[in-house]
Amino acid sequence: RLTAEQKAAAAQAATLERREAIFDQISQRLQAASERIAANLKSLRDQSWSDTTKELTGRLEALRQQTTAVESRLETLRQESSNTEIEQTKYRTMLQAAVERLRDDHRITPAEAVEAQCPPLPEETTPQARAEQLAADMEIMGPINPLALQEHTELNERYELLSEQLDDIKTSRKELNKVIGTINTEIESAFTEAFADVAANFEVLFEALFPGGEGRLSLTDPADPLNTGIEVHARPSGKRVKQLSLLSGGERTLAALAFLFAVFRSRPSPFYLLDEVEAALDDVNLQRFLVLVDEFRLSAQLVIVTHQKRTMEVADYLYGVSMKPGGSSVVVSERVDSAEADAA
Numbered sequence: 001r002l003t004a005e006q007k008a009a010a011a012q013a014a015t016l017e018r019r020e021a022i023f024d025q026i027s028q029r030l031q032a033a034s035e036r037i038a039a040n041l042k043s044l045r046d047q048s049w050s051d052t053t054k055e056l057t058g059r060l061e062a063l064r065q066q067t068t069a070v071e072s073r074l075e076t077l078r079q080e081s082s083n084t085e086i087e088q089t090k091y092r093t094m095l096q097a098a099v100e101r102l103r104d105d106h107r108i109t110p111a112e113a114v115e116a117q118c119p120p121l122p123e124e125t126t127p128q129a130r131a132e133q134l135a136a137d138m139e140i141m142g143p144i145n146p147l148a149l150q151e152h153t154e155l156n157e158r159y160e161l162l163s164e165q166l167d168d169i170k171t172s173r174k175e176l177n178k179v180i181g182t183i184n185t186e187i188e189s190a191f192t193e194a195f196a197d198v199a200a201n202f203e204v205l206f207e208a209l210f211p212g213g214e215g216r217l218s219l220t221d222p223a224d225p226l227n228t229g230i231e232v233h234a235r236p237s238g239k240r241v242k243q244l245s246l247l248s249g250g251e252r253t254l255a256a257l258a259f260l261f262a263v264f265r266s267r268p269s270p271f272y273l274l275d276e277v278e279a280a281l282d283d284v285n286l287q288r289f290l291v292l293v294d295e296f297r298l299s300a301q302l303v304i305v306t307h308q309k310r311t312m313e314v315a316d317y318l319y320g321v322s323m324k325p326g327g328s329s330v331v332v333s334e335r336v337d338s339a340e341a342d343a344a
Contacts, residue, residue, distance in 0.1 A: 197266035205258040212237030
């Protein structure tokens with residue numbers, strides 16, 4: 001379309017130039033005629049006015065009016081010619097910009113662009129309207145990133161890597177859940193077995209420490225062994241209470257020792273360390289505790305921290321700290337049976 005407009009503008013400019021040349025010739029002729037008429041008029045002025053003179057004067061005035069009209073038309077044509085040259089320059093600049101844009105953006109020549117087929121358009125849509133719509137869409141999209149394809153490739157590779165890692169994590173999670181399920185099953189089995197042993201031993205030891213009494217263990221939530229709690233039911237002989245909170249201090253201590261030694265008996269260990277566990281026991285309950293200690297000392301070594309004299313008397317070895325007046329602390333150890341033999 002730009003080439004056709006340029007041709008039309010060039011043809012119009014040539015026509016205007018020819019008209020300007022014709023008008024120049026007419027102007028020259030009119031100027032010459034005006035001069036001749038002025039000379040004749042001057043000569044006629046000296047003569048008497050006649051009808052011929054008046055006629056010539058009228059013709060001269062008509063010619064002057066025609067000259068003025070021709071000059072006005074000539075000025076108009078000159079202005080149109082100037083405007084045409086401006087438009088030609090504008091169209092020439094637009095054409096050059098379009099050619100450069102075709103070469104830079106689309107890598108094609110103007111001839112190839114002219115021969116290119118128009119793509120299918122929606123119904124009732126002109127190429128100009130479609131071009132304006134595409135230009136508006138490109139303006140909304142903003143500047144084009146020339147590195148977008150490279151960035152898309154890198155992000156796609158990153159996505160594939162993360163997807164593979166995510167699949168590995170999901171697989172590991174499934175395997176880990178299987179391991180956790182297996183471990184939970186084993187823990188439930190081990191806990192259930194251990195609890196059954198401890199509960200059975202607790203009943204026996206509780207009856208030994210509380211003759212005629214009754215004690216047992218129960219789970220707060222048997223259906224969930226991994227999160228359940230343990231309740232201790234204790235009823236000494238002659239009492240109707242069953243909760244530990246309602247027992248005296250010595251009775252609670254003895255019930256706790258029954259539970260502790262029930263665990264020791266269910267899952268034996270070569271060493272046991274007890275720190276003043278019998279401090280709250282009276283003489284009767286202390287004797288029962290010492291009987292229990294004598295039973296366990298046959299299969300394990302017990303280390304008891306105590307201030308009870310009777311507990312010290314049943315020990316094989318005594319360890320203590322002594323400090324003489326003005327001296328420093330000294331660790332003292334003594335074998336009980338050896339000391340008794342020397343005294344005898």
